[in-house]
Amino acid sequence: MSRRVRLMLFAVAAAGLAATLGVGLAGLPSFGAQITDYARMLNEMAPRQRHVTDVVSAITFDYRGIDTLFEEFILLAAVAGISVLLRPLSDEIRQLPRDKAPERSIPPPSPAVWLLAAFLSSLLVLTGLETVTHGTLTPGGGFQGGVILASALYVVYLGTNYVTVERFQPDALLEASDGVGASGYILIGLLGLLAGAHFLSNVVGLGATGSPISGGTIPLLNLVVGAEVAGGFAILASEFLDQTAVIRTRRR
């Protein structure tokens, strides 16, 4: 199919799409006028019923907890898929690059970069943990905090040399964090069944509204999701960096 034919086909399809989208969007309530009764009800009920102040967290991890279970497993499946796609293929080997010209002097990395990376990454770990643990109180939670935690590792890559990090990187720990996080969600869901209620029922003590330990299973689920996302995103970065730094075509 030439580009011309493809563009013409797209024009026809886009016209149909635009018409359908237009009809659909025109049928929506006007912007900013109202929210659904369901949302208004949850906004009023969630703080009293679940002792949380961030209603988004209560919806994500409690009222619609099953959705989030599947969402977490989509992420797990994607990380597993990428690990499979980016493995060393039959004509490739894993080999740390060697210095081919040892007599040539390489300027040492600036201590300022080291210092900045150490400072930034510790700050990111702190922010990540804060975001994960305060998901029930303020905006944030496991998904957001997990990404921030993983980005602490990215800063270490930037501030140092990836090949050096690759030698000490706790791959097993990252993979365990990813897997334990995913299975932890199911285990916490099973607590509900053990207590004689439904799967993922909020059966743990709710605590006082506004205290860091409140909301029953919601902060626990935030913790396991945080572990899963942090491990998953760290694995992602190392898989992609391995492609340029460690995986080589085997010489024939």
Add this chain to the structure above:
Amino acid sequence: MSALAYGVVAWLFVIGIYGVVTSRNLIHLVVCLSVAQSATDILLLEIGYRSGGHAPVFVSLPAHPGPAVDAVMQALALTDVVVGAAVTALLLALAVQVHKRAGTLDPDALRATRD
């Protein structure tokens, strides 16, 4: 106001798909798909918006008079972002392997290398 708000969604979606159709580079194609996908985020947040509304976080109630916006839509937007990130990462991994096998990232050139 409605026309502008929903027009942005339609424009972002269609321009993203246009980029996918005409792309000459797989990385560019993945970015275009992200643009189209971001239209759904914006649509979700717009449906949940209420004029003068505040975030659905009730930390210190007296400081936030007035209605809260729709928290359900914000939770759905979170799901959307996570799934979008997963899809983007998976497609980029595919692009890496395509480049390794075919030596090109141009989708049109790929067809020529098949036989």
